[in-house]
Amino acid sequence: MKRFLETGNFAITEGAIMAGCRLFAGYPITPATEIAEAMSKNLPKVGGYYIQAEDECGAMHMAVGAAAGGMKTMTATSGPGFILYADPYGWAIGCEIPIVVLNSQRVGPVSGITGAPGQGEFYNARYPTQGGNYETIVLAPNSAQEAMELTVEAFYLSERFRTPVTILADQLVTDGLEDISIPETDEEKEAMGLRFMDRKVHMGPDFYPATDEIDLPPTVLGKNTGAMCSDWTPTEEGYDIETVEAHHKPSYRMIYKIRNHTDVIARHETLFLDDDPDIIVVSFGTASRTVKTAVKKAREKGLKIGMIRPISLWPFPDELFNKKSTYLSVELDYDGQMVREVERAMPCDSDIHFFGKCGELPTVAELHEIFDKLLKNEPLKPEGWEKEVW
């Protein structure tokens, strides 16, 4: 086991190469630039390739192309680049091409604040491209160590599901430094719970089955398998057809291959949920770090407060929100994106509240103030808001 102090960006690179990534195409952007930097140094050492593209749109197209040609590939960016991934992301979904995409969220919209964390791409990660008719897999780490482990997992899931997987990190995960343990032996990897899957080739002539089947290797172009691969509505053999009748089949597959196998994807962390807590705090990514400290300290004071942290963010883990309680969504955005999902998933006689910050983490002191108000049934009034209405 190697152990050192490094950034999440570095940890992600280690995880990707460990998972078999051999091509990275990207365009540098704060706070994910160091991934490009580390990839450019480390990929050639293992026989891999680093490509700096002319922009993010080109970068992800290149990575998708290389993945369709049989390589395990990755790209990394932040919000302003992620939005330019929209077109190639759709290609990867529609053509069932495995690829790993990292989005280190900063403060938006548009360029926003470069060196500060945000979580404004909660929904954007769910709907990264146009057209609908698909589910997406999104994983959200809250530390450099977890970012490394989820990078390995993202490669595994992308192969099993024949689909892109997004790692939705934030600036503090990728730019912050932490002690990181990198496993070196197979035993160490197994002990850490890492899962790996080699790239295999689907021997056609069919392109896809009109079922929810997973563990089907991807079509690899140029391998002379007879399978076609099309971004237009395809037949099961992969020929363009563009008919309403034909469109139902790939749509069903893209939705239900993920929706029917969430047990393979689901990951979460929960704390103190066994005694019907008065408040359940919900958060993901680095916001959950201070939330966890705040919840533990509140318990020491005798307050009945619990915590839910979705790690697999999409598909959204509705089943975690089965308790009647007062829910509090803590997010690094001001518009309360996850509030809506929690509200949809929770029992209808529960309450939902929101505390948002942007560019910095909520402090433990701030969270304790919020807990106190909620326990006294006082309305929350975040700075700038007259009334908390959801």
Add this chain to the structure above:
Amino acid sequence: MKDRIEILASGFGGQGVVRLGQIVGVGAVNQGFRVTMLKSHGTEQRGGYVRTQLVLSSEEIDSPLVEDPDYFCVLSSAAYKQFGHMVVDGTILYDPAMVEIDENKTTRQIAIAAKETAVEKLGRPIYANTIMLGALTGATAGLLEKKNMLETMLKIIPKFKEENKKAFELGFSMTTS
């Protein structure tokens, strides 16, 4: 030992505040600590304040935020004004050449003449942050081990090893003698 040690370092861009934090962080990892380190970023590095937040623990660290610093190394008045109030029971190490302190504050405040000593004894102000690193190491009374911190510093800063070694020792003696 407390289950969680918080260290804050802040000053202007270019003073080596992030480097100081990195050396402390790597040194702490070498001693077996779990460590988180947040560094300020962006326009702040071009003239504004720069901040490094370090948390050390023998356990897994949840919040990486410094909210109650045990040690605050401060290299500018602006940083002192912005973060000084957070220090309640901790120790403030400040450079009197750059920081005007609040004399009424009840917490322990130690003057470390880092810039002046760097210029007088080593000829260049650039060694001020190494002097501060030595002073911080001394102030922690063994929590950060002197030999380890010195070796870590020499490994991370590739040049002027003799000068940096001397600077570290000078700083260390300011909080231990």
